[in-house]
Amino acid sequence: MTVIDKALSVVGLQRKGQLWHLADGRPQPVGGTGMAGPVVTPSSSMKLSAVWACANLIGGVTSSLPHELRRTSGEESRVEEGHPLHAVIYDSPNYDQTPVDFWDFMNQSIELWGNAYARIARNDAGRILALYPIQPDAMSVARAADGREILYRWSDEGRAWERGSRDVLHIRGPGGNPLGGMSTLSFGVNSMAAAMAAEQAASGMFANGMLSSVVLAFKEWMTPEQRAITDARLAEKYMGAMNAGRPFFVEGGTEVKALNINPKDAQMLEARQFSIEEICRFFQVPPVLIGHAGAATAWPTSVEQQVIMFQKFYLRRRIKRIEQAVTKQLLSAAERAQGLAMRINMEGLLRGDTASRAAWYQTMTQIGAMTINDVRRLEGMAPVAGGDVPRMQVQNVPITETEGLQ
Secondary structure, eight states, X not given: OXXXXXXXXXXXXXXXXXXXXXXXXXXXXXXXXXXXXXXXXXXXXXXXXXXXXXXXXXXXXXHTSOEEEEEEETTEEEEOTTSHHHIIIIIOXXXXXXXXXXXXXXXXXXXXXXXXXXXEEEOTTOOEEEEEEEOGGGOEEEEETTSSOEEEEEEETTEEEEEEGGGEEEEEOSSOBTTBOOOHHHHSHHHHHHHHHHHHHHHHHHHTTTOOOEEEEOSSOOOHHHHHXXXXXXXXXXXXXXXXXXXXXXXXXXXXXXXXXXHHHHTHHHHHHHHHHHHHHXXXXXXXXXXXXXXXXXXXXXXXXXHHHIIIIIIHHHHHHHHHHHHHHHSOHHHHHTTEEEEEOGGGGGXXXXXXXXXXXXXXXXXXXXXXXXXXXXXXXXXXXXXTSOOOOOTTSOGGGOGGGO
16 A cells, blocks of 8 residues: 555545545535434525525625635735636626626535535636536545545536546535535534424424324224224314314214323424524524524624624635635636735625724724725725825824924
8 A cells, every 4th residue: 555545545535446535436415314303405404494594694695795806916905807817706707697696606505515616617728717616416526546636526417527626616615624525514414403303393283273183082992984984084174274273073972182292391482493593503603693583692692793703703714715715726826926816805794884884984094094085996986186195184193293283
């Protein structure tokens, strides 16, 4: 066994012909069967309002921010609008999708599958022309036998694809290894299965008119004909939400006994609320941001502080992951050495908060960090004469230098 063989076997890879595969080389399952019974998959989990809201929030917020290619030179950083990659990530990833469509798909793929993939289309000169998203559950990732190249195989619209890492953008989720990140669904499978079970129980109870299952105890043995009539007529006349409240008649000494506990004793409402908070913990989303005002003590009481914490600790890490993946995989080493890098402009979050945006502009212009025309440019306004000169207030100058200011 070579040194490479030993190193790759340590992380659980197996040789299959000329390739190194994770397990048997097929796409790794996401989710699984929870202890409560339901099977958790990306599709089934999105039927839970909390999962839908968390994935939608993270994907929507991130995809709505400007994805820019910037060049940093010394202390100056500017958008490189003339670079072909900027047009792809900022304006038009491919013929069919807008940037919000594309990046929303990529972000939700990371949240639900733990990985996001996109095929890189290039011209003969190697210039990137477009990025085409790939369904994560169609992807098989393997490492070549020499241990250097990562290979990607998938099928799309009846066509089989096999490409190397140069032709596939692969954004990995948290943790994992070079072949892929970890899926939130796989680690939160028990919490999400419990939430699904609670939803199913609640739906079943509503379908039965909020009535508990009952046992009808007869004093005498029933004839086969009586049993058949009872089974058919009771289900027809008394089961289901449409029959809720209908009088229930028994005779001949029949006794009705409840078979299971009622919703209050089962504390179904409390269990469903706890499931929402558990799902929010897995996705690192403050419950208030998805419309759940529960009594979760793990979050600050102020909504504003929860928003700041979400942006600073949870959203920034996700954004940094995308920035570094795009910079490393879509730019050459020479371009990176020249200061080119992808940046998701989080200042776009200020667009929805006029007061905060105005306060930020005021502070930046007062300390001379921005000019009037810088502000007007960000607000989509035409520059004004003299607006390119930085200005600073002078009320805090030393007293020994105030003579000429009087």
